[in-house]
Amino acid sequence: MIDKALKGDARYWIWLTFLLGIMTLGGFSYVQQFHYGLGYTGMSRDVSWGLYIAQFTFFVGVAAGGVMLVLPYYLHDFKAFGRITVLGEFMAIAAVSMCLMFILADLGQPMRVLNVILHPTPHSMLFWDMIVLNVYLLLNILCGWVILNSEAKEVPPPKWIKPLVYLSIPWAVSIHTVTAFLYAGLPGRHFLLTAIMAPRFLASAFAAGPALLLICAMVMKKFANYDPGKKAVDKLCTIISYAALTNLFFIGLEFFTAYYSNIPGHMRTLDYLFWGLEGHNNLVPFMRFSMILGIISAILIMIPAVRKNDRALVATCAGIFISLLIDKGVGLVLGGFVPSPLEYITEYVPTFGEIMITAGIWATGFFILTLLYKVAITVDRQVHG
Amino acid sequence: MYDKGKIIPGLIVFVLIAVSPIIYNRGNAGHVPNPEKPKNAKECVRPVAEMRESHMQMVIDWRTDVIRDNGAREAVTAGGVKYVRSLQLGCMKCHTSKQKFCDECHKYASVEPYCWDCHIAPEEKD
Amino acid sequence: MDIKRRKFLKLAGLSAVAGIGAPSAFNMLLRGEARAAEGSEHGEEGHKAAGRGKERLGLVINVRKFASNKGLAGKCIKACHTIHNVPNYGNKKDEIKWIWVESYEHAFPEHSQYHRNETLEQLPIMTMCNHCDNPPCVRACPTQATFVNKKNGIVMMDYHRCIGCRFCMAACPYGARSFNWRNPREKDSRGRLKFIEHLNNDYPCRMRGVVEKCTLCVERIARGMIPACVAATGNTGAMVFGDLNDPNSEISRVLSENFTIQRKPAAGTHPSLFYII
Numbered sequence: 001m002i003d004k005a006l007k008g009d010a011r012y013w014i015w016l017t018f019l020l021g022i023m024t025l026g027g028f029s030y031v032q033q034f035h036y037g038l039g040y041t042g043m044s045r046d047v048s049w050g051l052y053i054a055q056f057t058f059f060v061g062v063a064a065g066g067v068m069l070v071l072p073y074y075l076h077d078f079k080a081f082g083r084i085t086v087l088g089e090f091m092a093i094a095a096v097s098m099c100l101m102f103i104l105a106d107l108g109q110p111m112r113v114l115n116v117i118l119h120p121t122p123h124s125m126l127f128w129d130m131i132v133l134n135v136y137l138l139l140n141i142l143c144g145w146v147i148l149n150s151e152a153k154e155v156p157p158p159k160w161i162k163p164l165v166y167l168s169i170p171w172a173v174s175i176h177t178v179t180a181f182l183y184a185g186l187p188g189r190h191f192l193l194t195a196i197m198a199p200r201f202l203a204s205a206f207a208a209g210p211a212l213l214l215i216c217a218m219v220m221k222k223f224a225n226y227d228p229g230k231k232a233v234d235k236l237c238t239i240i241s242y243a244a245l246t247n248l249f250f251i252g253l254e255f256f257t258a259y260y261s262n263i264p265g266h267m268r269t270l271d272y273l274f275w276g277l278e279g280h281n282n283l284v285p286f287m288r289f290s291m292i293l294g295i296i297s298a299i300l301i302m303i304p305a306v307r308k309n310d311r312a313l314v315a316t317c318a319g320i321f322i323s324l325l326i327d328k329g330v331g332l333v334l335g336g337f338v339p340s341p342l343e344y345i346t347e348y349v350p351t352f353g354e355i356m357i358t359a360g361i362w363a364t365g366f367f368i369l370t371l372l373y374k375v376a377i378t379v380d381r382q383v384h385g
Numbered sequence: 386m387y388d389k390g391k392i393i394p395g396l397i398v399f400v401l402i403a404v405s406p407i408i409y410n411r412g413n414a415g416h417v418p419n420p421e422k423p424k425n426a427k428e429c430v431r432p433v434a435e436m437r438e439s440h441m442q443m444v445i446d447w448r449t450d451v452i453r454d455n456g457a458r459e460a461v462t463a464g465g466v467k468y469v470r471s472l473q474l475g476c477m478k479c480h481t482s483k484q485k486f487c488d489e490c491h492k493y494a495s496v497e498p499y500c501w502d503c504h505i506a507p508e509e510k511d
Numbered sequence: 512m513d514i515k516r517r518k519f520l521k522l523a524g525l526s527a528v529a530g531i532g533a534p535s536a537f538n539m540l541l542r543g544e545a546r547a548a549e550g551s552e553h554g555e556e557g558h559k560a561a562g563r564g565k566e567r568l569g570l571v572i573n574v575r576k577f578a579s580n581k582g583l584a585g586k587c588i589k590a591c592h593t594i595h596n597v598p599n600y601g602n603k604k605d606e607i608k609w610i611w612v613e614s615y616e617h618a619f620p621e622h623s624q625y626h627r628n629e630t631l632e633q634l635p636i637m638t639m640c641n642h643c644d645n646p647p648c649v650r651a652c653p654t655q656a657t658f659v660n661k662k663n664g665i666v667m668m669d670y671h672r673c674i675g676c677r678f679c680m681a682a683c684p685y686g687a688r689s690f691n692w693r694n695p696r697e698k699d700s701r702g703r704l705k706f707i708e709h710l711n712n713d714y715p716c717r718m719r720g721v722v723e724k725c726t727l728c729v730e731r732i733a734r735g736m737i738p739a740c741v742a743a744t745g746n747t748g749a750m751v752f753g754d755l756n757d758p759n760s761e762i763s764r765v766l767s768e769n770f771t772i773q774r775k776p777a778a779g780t781h782p783s784l785f786y787i788i
Contacts, residue, residue: 036693036694036719037691037692037693037694037719037720038675038690038692038719038720039604039605039692039693039719043692044603044604044605044606044692045603045604045605045606045607045680045686045689045690046603046686048677048680048681048690049677049681103676106676106677107674107675107676107720108673108674108675108676108677108690108691108719108720108721108722109673109674109675109720109721110674112654112672112673112674112675113674115653115654115656115672115674116653116654116674118654119654119655119672121652121653121654121655123650124650124651124652124653124654124678125651126651126653126676126678127653130653182678183681185650186647186651186681186682187647187682187684187778187779187780188647188681188682188683188684188685188775188778189681265621336681337681340686341683341684341685341686341775342613342617342618342620342685342686343616343617343620344617346603
């Protein structure tokens with residue numbers, strides 16, 4: 001089936017070459033970081049996690065978001081998702097691959113990564129995160145590939161795959177819950193020490209994942225003669241809008257607890273993120289932009305006229321995706337480290353090389369996604385004509 | 386077989402290239418490692434054969450035992466000589482030159498243990 | 512779909528019941544695991560400081576003695592950092608420190624003072640790893656590269672095993688951990704070490720990519736010596752080292768005779784460092 005990814009028009013090859021170019025640049029930067037050490041990045045003693053871990057967190061969400069297609073289709077027999085469910089599974093593969101790359105990029109001693117398996121440590125959340133992420137990757141490769149393969153041969157999928165599909169649904173929830181546990185159990189970081197972390201992660205994931213998927217589907221509709229189906233698009237919009245609203249609601253809850261309780265530890269990070277703290281306000285414009293964009297996009301996607309207009313829909317989905325990318329892929333982790341447990345304010349600015357490595361990982365993710373989607377829509381076109 | 390005329394010469398060329406280092410270095414054993422033995426000590430902590438074979442494993446076992454299991458930091462050789470179970474404070478007190486002892490075989494075997502990224506080798510005299 | 516919805520709902524209900532039960536079972540298991548790994552059975556619940564049981568090494572730091580004896584803090588820091596080959600980068604981004612002086616408001620951020628007096632503001636608070644009885648860093652570490660010494664409760668480091676994920680740094684409420692952002696043994700053009708002034712040949716360095724911190728001089732204690740910082744204070748009594756669980760030790764006497772505080776007791780970490788302010 002993989003041969004279907006080897007036939008494409010000029011635009012397809014230009015896109016892949018472009019991605020390969022960025023991957024190469026990212027690779028060069030990584031080699032430099034590997035030789036110098038993580039001082040190559042903007043991280044410091046006070047802000048010891050940066051862009052890599054923040055992006056990792058966000059893409060765990062994108063991966064988990066795929067379940068919003070699998071669940072209605074397999075549990076509620078929502079037939080309209082029949083053609084795009086595989087896109088959700090394939091997006092999860094690309095996103096989890098990116099997560100694993102972000103973790104590797106963030107390790108000070110990447111050659112020793114297998115120590116996590118060699119010395120299994122059940123009281124460490126990172127150990128569990130490693131397990132759930134890898135199993136989720138495997139589940140999605142299996143489910144997506146096997147089901148698409150049977151579709152291509154126009155035979156019903158083998159019986160043994162069904163339990164794995166059902167397993168992948170709670171598993172998607174588990175990957176983002178365990179990822180939230182990485183942060184929500186740290187005693188010294190007030191901003192991260194919140195029981196609502198996991199539900200908030202899931203809400204934003206169920207908005208960001210399907211939003212990205214919808215953008216991809218629309219791009220393929222325009223350039224690859226692929227039709228996700230009107231009913232499916234409409235349902236996806238509903239899912240995205242509820243998830244985005246829930247996420248906004250959860251953010252509101254965080255604000256309430258912090259500012260009504262008036263506990264300094266809880267307020268200071270929100271102060272830093274949205275108003276600036278003692279003259280430090282690097283993230284303020286980003287966070288405000290993210291918040292406003294999030295609110296506007298969440299309203300727009302509920303309007304029928306927007307849903308019917310492909311361009312407006314893509315723009316709205318992009319708005320939701322970017323808003324959540326800033327909120328979770330930048331603000332959450334960086335904010336967690338400001339102020340430090342000793343109440344020092346150290347700001348973090350990623351270096352050029354660090355951004356290049358991040359871009360390289362993005363390009364690799366999109367590269368994987370492109371190949372998989374190419375296979376999926378070629379099969380789709382053969383079957384549905 | 387199709388394309389016999391191309392495949393067979395191609396295979397010959399490939400094999401020739403693959404074995405060219407062996408042909409080039411024929412009859413030459415290369416530099417034979419000769420690690421310098423300490424002058425002021427007669428026996429090592431274990432028999433020579435055992436040291437040759439598994440000194441790395443022994444050092445790793447020392448570390449685990451001393452750091453994790455509160456094992457003894459000192460021990461005695463079969464001949465009754467006291468030594469510290471430590472690379473830097475034990476081994477290198479007799480084997481005073483990393484270059485003339487460790488590197489000799491490690492270079493030959495093309496292994497680069499990362500011991501010296503953290504541990505400090507005795508100062509070389511020359 | 513060959514599974515009927517009703518059948519699925521039944522299944523889902525059952526799994527929900529299991530789901531409610533599992534976390535508590537999991538929690539029990541996790542607690543037992545974490546406790547065992549941390550050797551913290553000698554700690555008590557809540558905000559209480561020390562428990563009774565096995566050996567638990569700790570320090571009492573008399574801040575007033577440090578205030579009256581200027582330069583003493585510097586001597587402690589120098590002793591520690593020289594013995595342990597702690598690099599000095601001269602910038603905050605790469606900074607590595609095992610023991611350092613902190614101001615009162617940063618060391619004890621939740622202890623507010625109205626009309627804070629000047630003496631309090633200038634008090635040099637010696638800060639280092641608290642060798643907690645219930646250390647969050649040990650809980651977070653995915654490889655057991657940091658762990659509690661079963662014999663004496665010291666929070667130990669195994670630099671050979673550390674993968675450099677920095678989860679422990681995120682978990683530590685005291686900012687006691689430093690990461691090697693670059694090679695500490697980097698040399699200048701003349702072949703001299705750039706960041707370590709005097710290399711102590713009897714102790715290793717660390718390599719880039721691993722986390723490091725104070726180990727309460729476990730290597731000295733094993734040889735019957737006291738920690739280097741305590742030794743540097745001489746007979747000033749500014750630092751008292753000993754077994755918190757031994758009722759006859761000097762440190763137990765000092766603790767019973769003085770009002771002492773710990774850093775961030777609300778974090779439930781049970782620090783083994785006590786301060787006389």
